[in-house]
Amino acid sequence: MNSSSHNPMSQDSAKPNEPAHTVDATLQLIARLPVPEGLEDRIHAKLRTAPRRGSLLAWPMLPKFADTGWMRTAAAAAIVVVVAGGGWSVYSRVERPQPARVIMMPAAGPASGGFSSAGAMRTPTTLNAPVLKHPVKKSATKAKKAKTAGPGGQSTAVSNPLDSIAAPAVK
């Protein structure tokens, strides 16, 4: 055995260090303790009384070729399949709870004066839309008048043709 694999304490204990020697003395005292009498016999007795095998029971009438590992595995798998199948059949027969019927309540409208509309829909009466009276022709004549008033003069006519669109003449 090479030097590196020797007991590390035996190498370090060569140092003249008092606490280290104290520790070594105590620990080596324990490491060299006398073994109690009859320890081996008691261990042998314990091993003799220990259960030799697991609690795996053999099937008494089974032929020898069937008493193998794969046969046991197959039997275990069959048991698992039967238990799982039984569980599934029970689960599939159980009537599932029906979803609760939901009755839609009319939404409460904003309370106005303490009366409700009782769900009645108000249909507004449609009015006749305003009729546009040829705005393009009129604006062309107004632009002609503005041109005759001159560039520096104040014009009363609508300078921007878009204004006429924005404010159409209502009959």
Next chain:
Amino acid sequence: MSTSQAICAGWMEIPNSAGAEEASTEQVEATLAALVSQHSGTLYRVAYSVLRNAADAEDAVQEAFLRVLRHRGTLHEVRDYRVWLIRIVWNVVLDRKRRQKTRPETDDVADLARVLPVEGLSAEERAAAAQHHAHVLGCVDQLPPKERQVLLLSAFDELSSVEIASVLDITESSVRSRLFRARNLMADLLNHARSLR
């Protein structure tokens, strides 16, 4: 009731391939007996170094051999039985230590006084020695677990640093560094205790 009747009745196990199995069982039992006679002493001391109680240490050794018996099928795979057994008993002992409550130092003193070698020591000297050793072991208990474990195992002359590393499942350099730290910490603890007196 004969064996065949008992087997048919269903309460006795059927022996599989009788001849070869009996031979291997005998071989395993012989190996186990040899292991007990060779290593039970070392295992007891290893267990005692942690548990500090003779009865607990003996129980731990018995439990370790029971574990060996349970895994007797893998006996032929083991390369070094001594290190393997020490590792088993070490795990058993650490489990027990974790479960049991902290023992008072007076118990250690009493047990040490009982197991100390008595040659050339008067009763007073023996009591004083037991108290001193119990104090040192109390300081050992204050070490961090990793350092403490290496220090305890390194006290066994029959264990090399490689074997300690194998028992603790660490590298050899870790064993050395932990032992160095453990020694320094122990020196500090003992000097501190001395200065308080």
